[in-house]
Amino acid sequence: MSVTVAIVGRPNVGKSTLFNRLVGRKIALVDDTPGVTRDRREAEGRISELRFRLLDTAGFEDVSDDSLEARMRLQTEAAIAEAEVILFMIDARAGVTPLDERFAQLLRKANKRVHLIANKAEGKAAQAGLMEAFSLGFGEPVPLSAEHGEGLGDLYNIVAEAVEAVETGAAELVTDRMPEINVDVTDEVDGDEEELRWNPSRFLNVAIVGRPNAGKSTLINRLVGEERLLTGPEAGITRDSILVPWEWEGRVINLVDTAGIRRRARVQQKLEKLAVSDSLRSIQYAEIVVLMLDATMPFEKQDLQLASLVEREGRALIIAVNKWDLVEDKSATLAHLKEACTRLLPQMRGIPLVTLSGLKGTNIPRLMDAIFEIEKVWNARISTARLNRWLTGMVEGHPPPAVSGRRLKLRYITQAKSRPPSFVVFCSRPDALPTAYQRYIVNGLRETFDLPGAPIRLWVRGGDNPFAPKGRKK
Known part of the structure; x- marks a missing residue:
């Protein structure tokens, strides 16, 4: 069972920077401009071997009208409702602001596990802010530098405790239900896990x-x-x-x-x-x-x-x-x-x-x-035999033009890959094959093999049929 962790706080305290740090790659936009994040973003977070569901949120604004900021606040409140663990982030260098205090009041009403995170805590400039943070009523703040990756050990302990609590609760729930369902619970759980496990394909x-x-x-x-x-x-x-x-x-x-x-x-x-x-x-x-x-x-x-x-x-x-x-x-x-x-x-x-x-x-x-x-x-795949029978008919119906007095010969075609459908044509003089004739081949492929809409790649190569027996040209 996955634990959901939401990072919340006022604008520009470094929520998205921590989100990117825990995800392991830069997928959330980060800029000095306040209010960059607007929607709540979801990804898999990780600290060492811990894996958890991580939510990035918009900066909290104390508004309740029909404005964009109010709609952003609703997205943040939805993330709080989903999460088991709330990381309430403040800027240690700026200290506690009135908006931080207003947000703290909202979080106390949420009845969720809230941990106070003091970001940008590197250096002496953050000491005063760390002391002020106690006034928010969430206990001792966790000093952190999302930009430099400092303080992640404390976050590990916070998330690990939540994971253990959730797993313990899930185990107790299964034990309580065993006498009622009268089946082999172990087999059923294993079967459900197998059925529900997401297959990347x-x-x-x-x-x-x-x-x-x-x-x-x-x-x-x-x-x-x-x-x-x-x-x-x-x-x-x-x-x-x-x-x-x-x-x-x-x-x-x-x-x-x-x-x-x-x-x-x-x-x-x-x-x-x-x-x-x-x-x-x-x-x-x-x-x-x-x-x-x-x-x-x-x-x-x-x-x-x-x-x-x-x-x-x-x-x-x-x-x-x-x-x-x-x-x-x-x-x-x-x-x-x-x-x-x-x-x-x-x-x-x-x-x-x-x-x-x-x-x-x-x-x-x-x-x-x-x-x-x-x-x-x-994802279409077409057999080489079908392609070459088709190519023979295309060439007979509309032979390639002669260039500099020499007629071009199309000897062989095969599909190199799918996603998108990509084909290789072997030609006697690949550099001389006109673009218009290549379009003729692509359009024929699309029409004959029912490939509407998807891009088609066509590469022209020189030489004979590479799959023909040696000493025999085709």
């Missing part, structure tokens, strides 16, 4: 990308059935790329919400540059990318650039046209969108296009069906 990483305010976070909230991510009328709410595990029909889907990506010329501030870079990295680590378009402003230049980026990274692409409930003439608009998709993105002919409303939850099953179908295409 079952994971599917799906990144949701698009321009600001396209409805990415709203869609994920609708999918998971809770207000997991911050949403609102303000553009650019999401900054970090947030991974949200979710299950659909027995399949574990890792949904990744990303910051809205504007044109590079408009991205000026350092923080937005960090957020955009984080979103682009999410595309690299995804398997399926859902490009969200605003139905009221579809296929703008930035949308096309994002689609091209996904194709260059070799990821499977689905276009989701959001806010479909705002469209009046749906039939005419859908026909226009399909025509525009074919015309503007010819390199990925047959991209699935799904209209939906993240706010109202319409067409969610269609989106998931499209995701699973494009996954099959992205």
Whole structure:
């Protein structure tokens, strides 16, 4: 049974820095600007052999209206409700502030295990703040330097104690129930563990990308059935790329919400540059990318650039046209969108296009069906025999052109790998094979072997059939 540990505190005390330290890699954005983190982020934390579920939270703001800060506070309160262990962080150099005191009052009402963490405790400048921390009423503060990794031994003891308490409670619960169920409890527990253990091969990483305010976070909230991510009328709410595990029909889907990506010329501030870079990295680590378009402003230049980026990274692409409930003439608009998709993105002919409303939850099953179908295409394998029979027909139907008076010979084709489907063609003069003829081969592969939407890689190599017996050319 995993223990959940939440890091909470006012803005800019170093919560995300400690989160990255415990996770072991920099996945949360860190900057001197207060309020960088907005959504609660989840990952596996580790200290030595200890493993636990770790939550990073937005800086606590003492507001309760309809503002963005108030919605951020609700996300923090949700993390507190989930966690068994609360790490209440203050800045030892700044001492105890009124906002720290207000947050301490809230935590005392939560009836949770709270440990006071005094960050930035290296050096003499922190001594006064460490003494002030006793006034918050959580006992002796744990001095820590998240940036330099000092004080992690004390955190180990805190988490280890919580793990032991949870495991002891779970064992007592099983013992209490044994006489009631009248079965071999040991066998049943082992069987349940085997059944529930996550198999990495079952994971599917799906990144949701698009321009600001396209409805990415709203869609994920609708999918998971809770207000997991911050949403609102303000553009650019999401900054970090947030991974949200979710299950659909027995399949574990890792949904990744990303910051809205504007044109590079408009991205000026350092923080937005960090957020955009984080979103682009999410595309690299995804398997399926859902490009969200605003139905009221579809296929703008930035949308096309994002689609091209996904194709260059070799990821499977689905276009989701959001806010479909705002469209009046749906039939005419859908026909226009399909025509525009074919015309503007010819390199990925047959991209699935799904209209939906993240706010109202319409067409969610269609989106998931499209995701699973494009996954099959992205993982497709085609036998070498089928490929070469197909290549013979393609060459007979449309022979490659003669270059400098010499006709090119395509001798052999094989699939090098999948994810995405990648093929190697052996040719007598690979440097002379025209780009147009390579497109002819790629389009033929896509049409004949039913590979719509996914990127296709084609490499042209020189030489004879490498698999033919020696002394025999084909």
